[in-house]
Amino acid sequence: MVDGLVGRRAAQVARRRERSAAEPDHDCPLCPRLVAFREDWRAREPHWHNGPVPSFGPTDARLLIVGLAPGLRGANRTGRPFTGDYAGDLLYETLTEYGFAHGRYRAAPDDGLVLDDGLLTNAVRCVPPENKPTTPEIVTCRQFLERTIAAMPRLTAVVTLGRIAHDSALRALGERPSRFPFGHGIEHDVGAVRLFASYHCSRYNTSTRVLTPEMFKAVFARVRAYLEEAGDSPMSPTA
Numbered sequence: 001m002v003d004g005l006v007g008r009r010a011a012q013v014a015r016r017r018e019r020s021a022a023e024p025d026h027d028c029p030l031c032p033r034l035v036a037f038r039e040d041w042r043a044r045e046p047h048w049h050n051g052p053v054p055s056f057g058p059t060d061a062r063l064l065i066v067g068l069a070p071g072l073r074g075a076n077r078t079g080r081p082f083t084g085d086y087a088g089d090l091l092y093e094t095l096t097e098y099g100f101a102h103g104r105y106r107a108a109p110d111d112g113l114v115l116d117d118g119l120l121t122n123a124v125r126c127v128p129p130e131n132k133p134t135t136p137e138i139v140t141c142r143q144f145l146e147r148t149i150a151a152m153p154r155l156t157a158v159v160t161l162g163r164i165a166h167d168s169a170l171r172a173l174g175e176r177p178s179r180f181p182f183g184h185g186i187e188h189d190v191g192a193v194r195l196f197a198s199y200h201c202s203r204y205n206t207s208t209r210v211l212t213p214e215m216f217k218a219v220f221a222r223v224r225a226y227l228e229e230a231g232d233s234p235m236s237p238t239a
């Protein structure tokens, strides 16, 4: 009994440590090109967030959603993933429709929107010039994705938005991307986690109709069905 309590307490303490290590410092020095870009924008727009954008949502969520990187005038300005970015309109609408968010999304971090059973993060936490992180930047930032995953004790499903997020999430889960190809609507079982691949909900993909809202919502409908089958929902009544 006492041993059980001690074990649970130790696991809680370890997870709390993982949670704080999962977020880079606001002045993270690891990627020189991204630091230079950030410093430039700090000088131009001193009231913007202009730093690594922390994950949004509860770490005891079963679902992890992995985007690419903050948009310059969106998440990099507001400090919340996808917030103020064109891509956030469809993403937050979809999360709300499938029960992963409640409240009203108003493109501001103080809009009161709450994520339910979902955590939203990016493969690269700092805004990259022209929205294009380099391979070394993706590799360097992966340690934070790995720690985010390690801090999620109930992780059951991962949605990857675009190929870069897909490959980085697979590597963070200890797998080779060549074993689990990317494609919209494709699902893979990666150990105990079901990975759902989606095209990124970017302005380019939606305006060219590479990704329609219906295609995007279909992925989250599958995730919801999968989690319902898996059970153990924080919202399901306890026996």
Ligand code: URA
Pocket (backbone or CB within 6 Å): 067, 068, 069, 070, 071, 074, 075, 080, 081, 082, 083, 085, 087, 088, 122, 161
């Ligand atoms: N905003 C984000 O935070 N991530 C993306 O991938 C795109 C826009």
